[in-house]
Amino acid sequence: MLFQVYGSQSGWQLFGWILVFICLVVTNEIARRTKVGGLFFFVVLPIALTIYFIAIYVCAGQGQSWALHNPTYFHMNS
Known part of the structure; x- marks a missing residue:
């Protein structure tokens, strides 16, 4: 279900x-x-995010623990 809004936390x-x-x-509106x-x-944000994702992927491939336990790497390709 797309909109699961119910229970005591629905507000x-x-x-x-x-x-x-x-x-x-x-x-x-700011971008436009x-x-x-x-x-x-x-320009700037996509370049920064690309560098960030590549750094996490490469460091996880090398077995560095900070990259392996990073939520970005954990949910990559999921």
């Missing part, structure tokens, strides 16, 4: 959905309206 779950939606709209925002979200 917080709905608040989380609304907060994520608002943050996505705000970051979209300003040149600096566009460069950051479409």
Whole structure:
């Protein structure tokens, strides 16, 4: 089920959905309206994340414990 909002925590779950939606709209407007925002979200951020993911993958391949226990590596390809 896509929207599992029920139980005693349903108010917080709905608040989380609304907060994520608002943050996505705000970051979209920043990226769309300003040149600096566009460069950051479409150039700088993807480059930084690519370096981060490659570093974790390579270090996990070498058997380094910090990379093997990193949640990013744990959920890679899942």
